[in-house]
Amino acid sequence: MNISLIKVALRYEHDIVLARQRARTIAGLLGFNSTEQTRIGTAVSEIARNAFQYAGGGEVDFLVGGSDRPQRFMVRVSDRGGGLEELDAILEGRYISKTGMGLGIIGTRRLMDYFHIDSTPGTGTTVLLGKEIPSSAAVVTPQVLDRIAEEINRHTSQNPFEEIQQQNQELLVAMNELHQRKADLEAMNRELEDTNRGIVALYSELDEKAEHLNQANELKVRFLSDMSHEFRTPLSSILSLAKILSDRIDGDLSSEQEKQVRYIHKSAEDLLVLVNNLLDIAKIEAGKTEVHPEKFEIGNTFSTLRGMLKPLLVNPAVKFEFGETDGFPSMLTDEGKLAQILRNLISNAIKFTEFGEIRVEAETDPDSSEITFSITDTGIGIPPGDLDRIFEEYTQVDMPLHNKIKGTGLGLSLAKKLAELLGGRLTVESILGVGSTFTVSIPICYVSSAETVPKSMLPLPDVTRLPALVVEKILVIDDEEVGRYIMKGLLTDTKYRILEAAGGVEGLKTAAEQQPDIIFLDLMMPEMDGVETLMRLKADSSTCDIPVIILTSKVLDDAEQTALRKSALAVLSKESITREVVLVNIRDAVVRFAKPKI
């Protein structure tokens, strides 16, 4: 066991002197006589000089080996130089030094009892010197070592030159540490700079990506909106034509044909729901959806929903229950959108429940400003891992029942978006195989940054109390032949004469020449569109009194509706058009426009 006494760093030439003086002092304190002290000092001087000269510096470590006699005074001189290449030659005395000394190592070996040199080219050299402590001296114990260390320090402070050297050594150590720390800091700084540059690069990349994503999203929204619109037009036609067929307007159908037509109608309706959902999502994403708050009672909404959804429930094993709504406050929010949310959730529950029950409940407490609706089913449930995904668009959870049921995966996504639009939120809890509970919380009062005034509904005229019809000629302006055909189909068996115009220009001409009683005008037309045609009709004195009913498959926002209503009598949607609607509107037109004339 070696106990280290003191270390001397070899950085400058003076350190060689310090090392040999230390060696001599310690040897004296350990009980060596003066000749031995000189030998040890000289040996240390030789080896320390080698370390300094050939390796550029190193360290001298003074140790005491062994806890009992015989003890050894050991000196280890180590460096991190290039190592000795011809160590064997040196030890055998065959080596001739270029610097002319060549005595150091061999001479040192002669001066000491123990000498061991360990040198690896490239990693450095360690020389261990040792001399047995004379038996006349006291056994060196840790206490003795402490005393010696104290003595060395005291000895140092007695001599100002050595004191300075000592302090110099300490300074050197401190300086070296500082250098090391500075180097470390510089390295770290470089690393940080690199990291920083990397982060900046990543940021700009992310920015770019975000920009791309934004553009892609915008494109998607525009695409959805445009495509949905394009889809609605032919779909409306299919629906209307199927209706004409099933209403036997064009003659009787065989029972098989009737079934087929019913299927066509049903499929077209399904497709329309899908397209409408897509359009709704696109509109919400584009921020174009407007909320129309109205005052209404939850009970009424529930009964409407019950009426609407009962027919969907064809499975007798499933009960369909609505909870109590007595004593609930009236809500001031968009009833249509709330109904849409609930409808989506309920039809979803119906789809995935094979037996058991579906409960729709509403809850509120007096302090709360929200009403919480919950739709609980005993259906197949949702795997925990999919709970977050189900609100994403086009997501369908892979489940056995799903293979039987077709869906677009838009319903829940739309419901969630609508709930958020109304300032509420939609959450779900589900246990696989047991059932799911969807919870929607909607504020009782819709609060919007821009206050929207509830739209006053135009009361529909009472059809039974209308005066006799005085309409003879009806002009249909629509670029699509199907559209005109449908109008003709809807108005067969009436006394009206249908005039057709396949565009705005032709329509203006026909209107001026034929002076129809009512004009049905399409909005989306090539060349001259519906809005311009309408303006020109109203600008022309010969046609300005003719009532115009807009008939379009375009989904109009509030502003567009209001603008159109200034000049047009009514705005009808092509997809909801039926013979009754058309007739009611014609009568309405007569009632309103007959007044000033009569």
Place this chain on the structure above:
Amino acid sequence: MDNIMDRIPILKMGQFLLVTIQVDMYDRLAMALQDDLTTKIVEHNSKGVLIDISSLEMVDSFIGRMLGSVASMSRMLDAVTVVVGMQPAVAITMVELGLSLSGVRTALNVEQGMSVLNGLVAHEVEGADYDSEE
């Protein structure tokens, strides 16, 4: 660490130069002493150099070699070097180390060293005559 003030003083005493090494010399200080001595020998046309190493407790191979070099150089510059006051332990160590300091005159102390120098110089001054005799 270079310090120009860090020099071993060299005293001129008549024809001789007197150097008393009282500090443990680091290598460059030893080399500087060697340079200074040769310069002074030429400068003062000195005939002898006396180096007192009685304060030195250690003479390692480097300092030993320096002492040998000083002796050889001063001989070439027509001066004699005498090293005086070597401690016995130093002498033992030097021999064990393999340094024989051949060619270096020694004396036990300064006094004896001075008389050796005087004798040698006197001998050398009359050397021309003695040369033929020897």
